[in-house]
Amino acid sequence: MTSPSTILIVGGSGFVGTAVASRLTRDGIRLVIPTRRRERARHLLTLPCVELVEADVFDPATLDRLMVGVDAVVSLVGVLHSRSGSPYGPDFARAHVELPTRLVAAARKAGVSRIVHVSALGADPTGPSEYQRSKAAGEAAIRTAEPEVAWTILRPSVIFGPGDSFLNLFAGLLKRFPLMPLGGARARFQPVYVGDVADVIAEALVRADAAGQVFDLAGPQVYTLRQLVEYVGDLTGHRRPVLPLPEGLAMLQAAVLECLPGPLMSRDNVRSMRADNVASGAPQPWGRQPTSLETVAPGYLGKANKRARFDAWQLGRE
Structure with missing residues (x-):
């Protein structure tokens, strides 16, 4: 599989996104990172080959523009809290289900070849929490990308590292x-190091055997x-x-x-x-x-x- 030269990181200004951006720029990859407020992502400006774009990724027309010239997408957006609803609340629906659905549509339209989507360990359509059910619905949306767009889904446990919120x-x-x-x-819990998460994402973007696969990410x-x-x-x-x-x-x-x-x-x-x-099995792939x-x-x-x-x-x- 050809290595991507330009990657769109959605949710790239947060804790995990910063680690992923740092890892990918080491390979000389150009990154496009949208953010609602540019000043909150200014720490990324010190990285080479990073283009910060002030944008609303929940807007389909904006997503279409962001996808132009992009080879792959890393999907990192997630929220821990939502107003309640059935089978999940509106904030979970917006971030975990509607956004992945729009990402897939925009990627297809732009001819993007790859999506790596970070979900969560425990994602389950019949899980006990709205969070888990919405994460499972988001995974289902990502799977609809094939055959036009190859997808990989990663399910991390709680993520630790400098700056974590756990x-x-x-x-x-x-x-x-x-x-x-x-x-x-x-x-x-089986906490996973943020550097390991970033490394697996980088590898999943270039490995042919990662396409169409779901991998748990956990610590030892x-x-x-x-x-x-x-x-x-x-x-x-x-x-x-x-x-x-x-x-x-x-x-x-x-x-x-x-x-x-x-x-x-x-x-x-x-x-x-x-x-x-x-x-459920090996803590990390490969x-x-x-x-x-x-x-x-x-x-x-x-x-x-x-x-x-x-x-x-x-x-x-x-």
Whole structure:
């Protein structure tokens, strides 16, 4: 398969998108990265071969223009919270279903040959949460791209790395509160390093055997949520007692948090944790060896990095 020379990254200005852009520019690939507000993506301007375009990717005519001259698309847009609905709420529908559908239509029209779509581990049309059901519907939309456009779907577990909104979130909470009431304390996760995600995306764009495939992306080890929170506490020097909450209390806690701006937790998040977020087979494709949490997390969560940890936590809340 011919390596793409120009790639459109939709959702390219966020945490994962930044890692993907950094990885792809190392190969000399020209990147087109749309963003709603150019100033929020200014950190990408230091990368070579990056064109930032202020654009609304949810507008079909805009997508058509963005696809001109593009060889491949990386689809990264995702949201964690939505107004409720059946089988999923309107915000999930817009980001996870309608946008992939429009991406496929625009790619076909422009003659784009490849789409790599990042979904989520646990995507399931009958899953317990609206998030999981909407992610599955988005995957179904991507599959309709063939035969005109070759697709690859990646399903990562929770993603960690400098600037993440997962471990850094708990670091900030543990610093501020003497006790950690925790819903889903027994839920199991297999966190994957953002650098591994970027590497797999780069490889999927050029491998012929990646076309038409769905791959899990996970790390080498499974942890409960409680274990992850306690590990963050150890690294930051702010270990707190963890109080596991039964689902009823966790739902009540989430209902209160939903009322806050930029909610930390929602009832749908609690429902998501009914299903383990663990790879069903090999953690990564093509015999790749995943990076361990213990290799990376101390570098940005350790006590010597308090200022950097706080900045990353704040970034994750924006």
